[in-house]
Amino acid sequence: xxxAIRTLTRMIGIAWVITRHDxxxxxxxxxxxxxxxLLARRSDDRIGTRxxxxxxxxxxxxxxxxxxxxxxxxxxxxxTAADLSELQxxxxxxxxxxxxxxxxxxxxxxxxxxxxSFDLVPVxxxxxxxxxxxxxxxxKDVAVKILRPDVExxxxxxxxxxxxxxxxxxxxxxxxxxxxxxxxxxxxAQSVELEMDLRFEAAAAAEMAENFAGDDTFLIPSxxxxxxxxxxxxxxxxxxLPVDEVEQMRAKGYNVxxxxxxxxxxxxxxxxxxxxxHADLHPGNLFVDQHGRLVAVDFGIMGRVDLxxxxxxxxxxxxxxxxDFRKVxxxxxxxxxxxxxxxxxxxxxxxxSVAQPxxxxxxxxxxxxxxxxxxxxxxxxxxxxxxxxxxLLQKSMLVAEGxxxxxxxxxxxxxxxxxxxxxxMRQNLGVKARVKSTVFDIAxxxxxxxxxxxxxxxxxxxxxxxGLRLHSETVRKALNGDRSGPSLVLALSWLLTAALAAALLxx
Ligand SMILES: Nc1ncnc2c1ncn2[C@@H]1O[C@H](COP(=O)(O)OP(=O)(O)O)[C@@H](O)[C@H]1O
Ligand SMILES: [Mg+2]
Numbered sequence: 259x260x261x262a263i264r265t266l267t268r269m270i271g272i273a274w275v276i277t278r279h280d281x282x283x284x285x286x287x288x289x290x291x292x293x294x295x296l297l298a299r300r301s302d303d304r305i306g307t308r309x310x311x312x313x314x315x316x317x318x319x320x321x322x323x324x325x326x327x328x329x330x331x332x333x334x335x336x337x338t339a340a341d342l343s344e345l346q347x348x349x350x351x352x353x354x355x356x357x358x359x360x361x362x363x364x365x366x367x368x369x370x371x372x373x374x375s376f377d378l379v380p381v382x383x384x385x386x387x388x389x390x391x392x393x394x395x396x397x398k399d400v401a402v403k404i405l406r407p408d409v410e411x412x413x414x415x416x417x418x419x420x421x422x423x424x425x426x427x428x429x430x431x432x433x434x435x436x437x438x439x440x441x442x443x444x445x446x447a448q449s450v451e452l453e454m455d456l457r458f459e460a461a462a463a464a465e466m467a468e469n470f471a472g473d474d475t476f477l478i479p480s481x482x483x484x485x486x487x488x489x490x491x492x493x494x495x496x497x498x499l500p501v502d503e504v505e506q507m508r509a510k511g512y513n514v515x516x517x518x519x520x521x522x523x524x525x526x527x528x529x530x531x532x533x534x535x536h537a538d539l540h541p542g543n544l545f546v547d548q549h550g551r552l553v554a555v556d557f558g559i560m561g562r563v564d565l566x567x568x569x570x571x572x573x574x575x576x577x578x579x580x581x582d583f584r585k586v587x588x589x590x591x592x593x594x595x596x597x598x599x600x601x602x603x604x605x606x607x608x609x610x611s612v613a614q615p616x617x618x619x620x621x622x623x624x625x626x627x628x629x630x631x632x633x634x635x636x637x638x639x640x641x642x643x644x645x646x647x648x649x650l651l652q653k654s655m656l657v658a659e660g661x662x663x664x665x666x667x668x669x670x671x672x673x674x675x676x677x678x679x680x681x682x683m684r685q686n687l688g689v690k691a692r693v694k695s696t697v698f699d700i701a702x703x704x705x706x707x708x709x710x711x712x713x714x715x716x717x718x719x720x721x722x723x724x725g726l727r728l729h730s731e732t733v734r735k736a737l738n739g740d741r742s743g744p745s746l747v748l749a750l751s752w753l754l755t756a757a758l759a760a761a762l763l764x765x
Contacts, residue, residue, distance in 0.1 A: 265419055272316060272423070279312040281305070287431055306334075306341025313345065318385030319416035321347050326446040329646075329653040332638045333437050336631030343653055347384045354378030357390055357404045364487040371395060372485055376402070382542075385409075386453055386558070391495060398494065400482060401555070403456060405489040410454055417447045445646065453558045456491035462557035463493065469532045476524035477553045496553045498545030502664045512550045518665040520552055522674040525658050529651065530568050530682050537561040537654045541661060561650040565686075566593070571648075572683045578629060579676060581617055583610040586633075596642045608636045626672045627656035 276282065280298035282290040283305070301308065313324040327334055328342035358369050358376065365372050376392040381401070383389075386409055390402045406412075424439035452458050460481045467478040477496070485492035499506050501521070507514055521544075528535035536543075536554055543556040563571065570593045577585035587606035590596045596605060612632035616624060630652040662671035 265422075268419060269423065275312050275315050279308045279315075281308060281312060287433075304337065304341060306338035309338065310342055310345050313342075317416075318347070318349060319413060319420065321345055321385060322450060323420065323443070323446055326442055326449065329649045330442065331631035331652060332634035332649060333442070336628060336635060339631060339653070340628075340656060343656060349383050349385050351380045351383035351388050352406060354380065354390065356407055357388065360404050360407065361402065361490050364490045365485060373400075373402075386413075386450075387456070392492075394482065394485065394492070398482070400485070400492050401479075401495045402485070403459075403491040403493070405454060405456060413450050413454065417443065417450065421447070449559065455488050457486060457488055459557045460486045460491050460493075462560045465534060466528075466532075466536065466554075466557065466560075469534065470524075470527070473524075473527075475520040475551055476527075477547070477551055479553070479555060493555070496545060496547065496555065498547040498553055500541040501544040501546055501552070501661055502541035504664055507546060510548075512546060514665050515669065517546055517550060517552065518662055518669060518671060519674050521658065521661065521665070522671040523678065524552060525655075525671075526675040526678045526682075529563060530572065530679065533563045533565065533568055535561045535563070535651065535654060537650050538657075539654060539661070540657050541664075544661065559650075561647050561654065563647055563651060567645065567648065569686065570595075571651075572679050572686075575626065575672070575679060576676075576683065578613060578617070578626065579672070581613075583607075583613060586613075590637065590640075590642065596637065596640050600640055605640055608640070609633060612636055621673060622668050622670050624670055624672075625656075625659055627652055627659050630655065 277293060277297045278299050280294055280301065282294045282298070303311075310324060313320040324342045324345045325347070328339050328345065331339035334342070355378065357380070358378070361372065361376075362369055369376055372395060373392045374395050374397065377390050380388040380390050385406070387403050387405050390404065392400050392402050394400055421440070421443045424443045427434055428440055460483065463478055464481050467480060470476050470478055479494035479496050482492035482494070499510075501517075504514060507517070525535075536557065536559075538556055538559040539554065543554060545553045545555070547553050570589055573589045574586050577583070577589065583606045584602070586609050587602050590605065591598060591600075591602055612635070613629055616629050616632070630648075634649065634652065659671065662669070
């Protein structure tokens with residue numbers, strides 16, 4: 259009974275904050291206008307700014323929710339997504355003594371056996387963890403990240419409430435269904451789950467360090483595994499200026515344009531060479547050391563892109579940079595992201611409509627991330643459900659561009675990366691790309707069949723983690739609106755027929 263009352267009170271509190279920040283437009287129920295007029299604080303701020311303010315007021319879980327929504331330009335629109343990505347996650351620290359207790363419990367050692375010294379005052383505190391500097395017993399400078407006490411329980415409780423709330427809102431307010439809150443909350447829960455086990459973060463740091471071994475333009479601190487556990491992560495300590503401190507870098511005589519070029523290269527290498535990228539590279543997590551080398555920290559949120567998606571991305575980026583919208587459209591069909599019964603012409607027209615205004619700007623002002631964000635808005639209307647990893651990548655590109663612009667407003671960092679992308683394309687698409695330049699070639703469609711089968715299976719069994727899938731709407735329509743557990747065989751035969759028909763018709 260008591261928990262029910264607590265949940266109810268919390269929900270009323272949430273409703274109040276939402277109303278006051280003038281966000282009832284999202285719910286759009288009869289009378290919502292009047293309620294807003296009476297109770298909302300009027301402001302000229304954009305919806306994204308108002309939403310950010312409300313989420314900060316609602317606390318850590320909601321800040322995380324906002325950060326998740328910031329990767330969904332396809333759902334909330336590109337501008338709101340950009341506004342939400344500014345959400346900073348910082349919180350009052352918990353006492354250092356408590357941090358020490360957690361470390362001792364987790365490592366199963368008295369503090370003095372693990373560390374020679376340990377700063378009780380943290381250097382940073384966020385909703386999931388805080389960081390203390392220390393020196394290990396064998397004399398190494400380290401940064402120790404420690405999970406907040408009881409953070410698992412607090413997040414689980416909030417997430418459960420959020421998930422219940424999402425289901426209610428979805429049922430009561432059809433207008434908000436387009437935000438797919440249930441799915442967003444599920445994604446949030448998954449990513450928080452991973453972030454709350456620091457061994458995952460350690461593994462990500464180690465994998466990335468391996469990928470960049472020998473590259474002294476982009477450094478990753480090494481993991482001290484003997485002082486790492488579920489709730490404690492010990493990393494080699496790094497030092498440097500936050501990457502947006504351009505004036506200070508100049509004052510120290512760093513070559514800022516070279517640093518930008520290294521950042522673009524590192525981004526390219528993460529995404530295209532490795533398919534494993536740091537998805538939270540804001541200036542709080544990216545430093546420039548005294549030799550002018552980039553150093554990254556914080557490997558809690560990472561993204562992966564498989565080889566096929568990298569081919570897709572490279573072709574699309576080059577298509578955009580060359581202003582070849584038809585190519586950009588075709589690659590979506592070729593990859594099977596847009597159902598084959600849609601018109602390539604209409605799709606390339608839609609792409610042009612969002613791309614040309616952006617590409618018409620001077621090259622240094624072109625934001626490829628905005629372009630992708632708007633593209634995802636368009637693809638949503640073409641029944642394409644975007645891969646979560648692509649959305650995460652788009653957000654990361656947005657952040658990278660922000661840094662790039664700070665470092666050198668006259669340079670477009672993707673132009674810097676363009677030769678690398680083109681070279682990678684030549685090496686990786688090579689012969690196949692030259693021989694088969696026609697998009698809808700039967701042989702190629704046959705090549706795609708195993709993947710189509712796989713996609714169908716995935717979309718039907720709803721195993722969406724990280725993989726591309728057909729828009730559920732598309733599958734349902736194809737099955738004449740049969741919602742009651744479509745048979746796999748039916749869906750497969752539809753997909754095969756559609757793929758072959760497309761191949762024959764468009765060849
Ligand atoms: N290895 C490190 N060396 C030096 N400082 C670090 C290191 N790791 C983290 N920090 C500092 O602590 C801050 C918070 O750590 P971070 O891993 O980014 O946590 P969060 O996930 O809470 O953002 C960083 O912004 C950085 O200032
Ligand atoms: Mg951080």
